[in-house]
């Protein structure tokens with residue numbers, strides 16, 4: 095049988111943890127074949143329709159549906175889920191029957207590549223992993239050297255490597271300079287994580303100004319100015335008089351989690367969801383009804399849990415930094431979709447949600463502390479929801495704007511704890 099998706103090899107830039115990744119298969123607590131609809135690319139869809147394989151041909155006809163609206167060559171069709179368990183219809187005893195019967199080259203691009211995300215840029219190939227995979231999340235969040243960037247040889251599908259087109263007005267060298275500075279800023283240990291993010295916001299605001307004026311050439315001077323600001327210790331003075339606004343940190347985000355944080359047939363996700371509700375003063379509804387909670391109770395629990403968060407994070411000191419670095423590298427921050435400041439706002443609200451969920455886990459652990467594994471699982475469950483539920487992601491992106499909290503001076507108060 096001819097190879098459907100031929101492979102190639104290349105050197106890629108990636109975080110060190112990605113070189114350590116191996117799918118743990120049947121031992122996985124939140125299998126990626128459950129709870130979210132998998133896209134099938136056009137080439138694979140054609141092969142499934144043409145398949146004469148006795149047991150699978152009929153199942154392809156029933157279980158793989160053309161995407162009639164909003165489709166694209168990569169998202170040409172979707173695989174159905176079983177009613178009730180919400181497992182992929184091709185999953186058998188937690189193993190993929192397509193891979194078993196036809197081989198890995200007959201998997202759709204999504205199935206073959208998950209959780210890897212690769213792209214070709216002007217500088218070469220980059221690869222990272224989405225932390226919606228529990229094993230990827232553990233590797234990325236719990237090791238101090240996980241987000242060191244290294245060169246590594248990878249195998250990839252020749253016909254599915256996306257080319258990343260840089261934003262108009264910026265040369266590849268200017269993009270590289272800004273991206274590297276942003277990643278380095280996020281690793282500045284002399285600053286607290288929220289302070290690094292505050293400086294990043296100021297930088298993105300200025301980058302947006304350059305972009306409006308079509309002056310990408312101004313990037314070098316801007317990076318120099320911000321390097322000096324950090325090196326000369328000017329950041330703490332800049333942020334010294336800020337007052338934290340715990341209400342906005344807790345209320346708006348928890349409202350969203352409460353209304354859209356429901357698990358999708360996964361016991362693991364449901365366990366995390368219940369722990370978060372408990373930790374913010376709510377009991378999960380056992381009959382599928384809507385949980386509700388007063389804003390004062392949520393804020394009081396949030397403030398109490400915030401005091402315990404540093405002690406919990408001492409077990410995984412790089413967790414927050416690594417989460418942010420991974421997101422920024424994965425998204426080619428701040429040059430992906432949207433203007434730099436809009437991307438910054440989206441990064442910030444994800445950070446705020448992760449912080450809220452971790453704070454809730456601290457409370458839910460009672461007199462003890464959540465383990466490092468619990469903290470990683472909480473981030474993973476959030477990533478699963480955010481990256482595989484577009485309506486949740488859209489609502490989260492809008493949460494601060496809807497509350498009128500999208501100006502930098504306000505965002506800094508959202509950041510400060």
Ligand code: SF4
Pocket residue numbers: 116117118119122123124125126127208209226227228229230
């Ligand atoms: S979620 Fe990750 S570890 Fe689990 S089955 Fe999928 S790729 Fe493997």
